[in-house]
Amino acid sequence: MTKIGFIGLGIMGGPMAANLVQAGFEVTGYNRSAAKVDKLVEAGGRGAGSVAEAVADADVVITMLPDSPDVEAVVLGEDGVLAHAGDGTLLIDCSTIRPDVSREIAGRIRALDAPVSGGEQGAIEGTLSIMVGGAAADFAAARAVLDAVGSTVVHVGAAGAGQTVKAANQLIVAGTIELVAESLVFLEAHDVDTEAAIKVLAGGLAGNRILDRKAAAMIRREFTPGFRVELHDKDLGIVQAAAREAGVVIPLGAVVSQLMASLKAQGHGRLDHGALIELVARLSGRE
Known part of the structure; x- marks a missing residue:
């Protein structure tokens, strides 16, 4: 071929x-x-x-x-x-x-x-x-x-199994981005050196690809899209529908799906999904 x-x-x-x-x-x-x-x-x-x-x-x-x-x-x-x-x-x-x-x-x-x-x-x-x-x-x-x-x-x-695994992937990625966003806003509120914090967090059990690849841009509030909010919102809709069909409860997934949908509804659909940090900052009164 x-x-x-x-x-x-x-x-x-x-x-x-x-x-x-x-x-x-x-x-x-x-x-x-x-x-x-x-x-x-x-x-x-x-x-x-x-x-x-x-x-x-x-x-x-x-x-x-x-x-x-x-x-x-x-x-x-x-x-x-x-x-x-x-x-x-x-x-x-x-x-x-x-x-x-x-x-x-x-x-x-x-x-x-x-x-x-x-x-x-x-x-x-x-x-x-x-x-x-x-x-x-x-x-x-x-x-x-x-x-x-x-x-x-x-x-x-x-057939279809690849998409089912991808749905699980998108659930994990969205949840991880949200937790990284919350952690960064938390660290900023305490005037911690966030770059130093990322370095040590990435080396321990909290280490993940989001910290490695997206946290620095999230700190800078730089959201040039690698993967757009509107697409991740779509993917989380797929996750929720597939979970409902299988009778699986995904409470944390439901929450992050609502947060992603909110970010899109506020006009940020074409930003990188790391822009979830903007929503966390706004909810915390730290815009």
């Missing part, structure tokens, strides 16, 4: 497509924003003017799109992947969407649901964690492609 059609060249998809080019794959990319297609071309890939053009000769099609309706439209729509891809083409959907949508797609086209975690930096470095649902044979066939963009690549079960 050497020809890849890549649809969705945003914050995550753009670097992933570039890494596939670096790994020696022939990558043709499509994005609604032509500037992002041009960036892939500059990196050695090819540009397409439509989904049909991107997937026409592809052995593998990768999608990295914002939400379930976007994936349904691009894959199953009248002018989508299913309509134009060749027989035997393997779809790898790296978007974060509802598990039931992934199962529906897998019933229509040979597909893996392969959502990723690691943020923009992980996408740039090619060190993403990828949780893959689908047939074991398809996972084996796609392994070289997945290894070009991720350092932890695990087959977690049948």
Whole structure:
């Protein structure tokens, strides 16, 4: 499998497509924003003017799109992947969407649901964690492609399983960001050197990737998006729906979901999810 059609060249998809080019794959990319297609071309890939053009000769099609309706439209729509891809083409959907949508797609086209975690930096470095649902044979066939963009690549079960694991991932990440935000506001209120505090906290049992990758920007109140609030809000909706369906109680998840929704409702949906610290500061009267 050497020809890849890549649809969705945003914050995550753009670097992933570039890494596939670096790994020696022939990558043709499509994005609604032509500037992002041009960036892939500059990196050695090819540009397409439509989904049909991107997937026409592809052995593998990768999608990295914002939400379930976007994936349904691009894959199953009248002018989508299913309509134009060749027989035997393997779809790898790296978007974060509802598990039931992934199962529906897998019933229509040979597909893996392969959502990723690691943020923009992980996408740039090619060190993403990828949780893959689908047939074991398809996972084996796609392994070289997945290894070009991720350092932890695990087959977690049948179609939809990848999205279920990603939902758990987003629950953990949101909860951790909220606790880091609360801790930083707490430290600031006591006039502690927050940078020194992060250093020692990161070396102990409280150590986590949020402290490593986001705490410094949170202290500076710098929220250039690596992952937007509006997308994490969407993901937490997926978590809550899936938990309800399974009869699982997630009380802390429900709280952080409300906090993320509040941040979005206040007009901060396009900021990085580390902006939860702004909400904690506001609730504490420390804006």
